[in-house]
Amino acid sequence: MKTRILTLIIAGILIESCCVEHLSSSNSQVHYAPVNSKNVEVYSTEKANRPYTVIGEVVASVDAMGDGRASVKYLKKEAAELGADGIVNLRLKIGSGVLANAVIASGTAVKFDELSHK
Numbered sequence: 001m002k003t004r005i006l007t008l009i010i011a012g013i014l015i016e017s018c019c020v021e022h023l024s025s026s027n028s029q030v031h032y033a034p035v036n037s038k039n040v041e042v043y044s045t046e047k048a049n050r051p052y053t054v055i056g057e058v059v060a061s062v063d064a065m066g067d068g069r070a071s072v073k074y075l076k077k078e079a080a081e082l083g084a085d086g087i088v089n090l091r092l093k094i095g096s097g098v099l100a101n102a103v104i105a106s107g108t109a110v111k112f113d114e115l116s117h118k
Contacts, residue, residue, distance in 0.1 A: 030055070032083020032111055040076040041086040042107070048088055052110035055082050059106045061095065068092045071105035084109035 032055065041048070060074035071092065079087050087107040095102045 034083055035080045035085065037073075037076045037080035040079050040084060042072060042076065042090050043086065043088045044090045046089045046108075048086055048110065048112070051113040052086065052088070053113060055079075055084050055109040055111055057106065058082070058084075058087065058109045059104065061102045061104045063102055068103045068105060071103045075105040075107060079107075079109040082109050083111060085112040086110050 030053075058075055058078045060071050060078055062070040062074060072090070075087060075090075086109075088110055090105065090107040093104045093106075095104050
């Protein structure tokens with residue numbers, strides 16, 4: 001009996017300490033070539049420093065052992081795979097689950113208009 005309880009406790013600790021990432025995005029009618037995620041700009045408001053076209057919504061969820069930086073990193077990765085130059089309206093939320101908590105980052109992936117680069 002003691003071995004079974006100890007096994008359950010160890011399994012629970014391992015599950016809670018794992019980094020779980022979940023990436024999802026909305027489908028867009030227009031497809032863009034992927035970009036480097038390090039170049040994706042992030043804005044906490046709907047306003048960016050130049051005009052843009054909306055690609056879709058992106059969401060990333062990471063284990064809450066740290067802070068929101070990991071979630072934003074994966075959010076930028078997902079946006080980059082969609083070809084986004086930026087993310088506007090960044091939102092961070094702490095989600096609680098049965099086994100672990102997560103920091104959920106979400107936002108709108110955007111492609112900056114070419115005319116604004118000149």
